[in-house]
Amino acid sequence: SRSVSSESTLSPLFCTLTRTTEPSFNMATYNTSDFRKGLKVEIDGEPYLMTDMQFVKPGKGNAFYKCRMKNLVRGTSLDRTYKGGDSLQSADVETTDVSFLYRQGEDYVFMHQETFEQYEVTKAVAGDIWKYLKDGMVCTMTLYNGNAIIVEAPNQVELEVIDCAPGAKGDTATNVTKPAKLETEAEFIVPGFIKVGNVIKVDTRTGEYV
DSSP states (O other): OOOOEEOOSSSSTSSSEEEEEEEEEOOOOOEGGGGOOOOEEETEEEEEEEEEEEEESSSSSSEEEEEEEEEEOOOOOEEEEEEEOEEEEEEEEEEEEEEEEEEEEEEEEEEEEOOEEEEOOOHHHHGGGGGTOOOOEEEEEEETTTTEEEOOOOSSSEEEEEEEEOOOOOOOOOSEEEEEETTSSSSSEEEEEOOOOEEEEEETTTTTTT
């Protein structure tokens, strides 16, 4: 099959993608009776996650639906109210596993684990993931209309210490800490007894030594 280069028209935050299949445009529509927490919908051309939904039936007047939405691109939230019979279009959002291949300037190139499609992700989308990335590392990528909007490293990663101040001999206390540079060139706070060459475990959600 031939490759078709697809550029995002949504935001400079999105990555570019080399596709080997044609996108599908048969998107579902959700009526208010379908509204529930966890629904992924499209509002004003952007993907949102319905994080809360309340059905309100006042003593007088028509019932309505109070919804809180989280923008999956920017992380911001908004509140919307819908009356019975309103509808929202579903968002073409999927989560998949990708492996990290290499850096290209300030961008990061990942490959789909099954289709081998490659995704060039901008620094803005990648965020702080560079602190944890190793060649071949399997990460979780969230796609919207075939474009990466979120890339997440595994919850915990093991990285080698390449530079740090020497610890005191025999010091095994964990309440004494110091900065250490790891193989990704990122610095983390580690216990004082850690030395160059040690492989440590870091929680990518907090950036803390485990």
